[in-house]
């Protein structure tokens with residue numbers, strides 16, 4: 001991608017409206033377990049809890065920006081006791097899919113989780129039908145750890161969940177992942 005300014009920063013209240021717009025997209029809702037019929041009020045009430053700084057210890061939410069435009073988000077659940085984290089990613093502006101942004105964003109998240117927070121382990125669960133996300137996890141060096149068969153019921157179909165994990169000692173600082 002040619003010289004666009006890429007930034008990952010913590011989400012702000014002004015991001016919620018656009019994130020709600022993404023959740024209403026049926027393709028995105030299916031891939032990210034969102035409810036496309038959720039009202040803005042219901043959607044934003046969950047984020048208002050996050051902005052109450054006393055209650056956001058176990059989670060960090062980040063916006064992914066290209067040339068200052070919000071195009072996606074990352075969330076990191078943090079289990080302090082076990083020094084482990086689990087994450088999710090969404091590039092909400094579909095025209096940017098397949099251009100290497102997911103990879104770049106996950107590398108930024110790994111850097112935050114392993115270097116800044118000093119976590120020992122990070123994980124991500126992916127629906128078995130989400131080929132792009134499965135490839136993404138492999139391409140950033142995540143290790144395949146297992147498969148939960150028929151774990152979720154989506155549109156009346158049982159779907160397997162594929163489990164990926166990465167340990168700090170396996171993290172190479174994102175080298176070779178660009």
Ligand SMILES: CC(C)(COP(=O)(O)OP(=O)(O)OC[C@H]1O[C@@H](n2cnc3c(N)ncnc32)[C@H](O)[C@@H]1OP(=O)(O)O)[C@@H](O)C(=O)NCCC(=O)NCCS
Nearest residue numbers: 031089090091097098099100101102103132133135136139
């Ligand atoms: C999954 C998602 C985050 C990937 O981000 P992205 O920016 O499109 O991915 P990238 O361009 O960085 O591609 C990363 C890898 O995905 C794979 N990939 C890209 N386009 C693909 C396609 N059309 N089909 C299959 N795999 C594909 C490639 O293997 C690529 O790795 P490589 O460059 O080493 O070949 C993004 O498509 C998205 O937000 N999808 C909807 C929500 C979602 O599925 N979230 C994940 C839930 S776990």
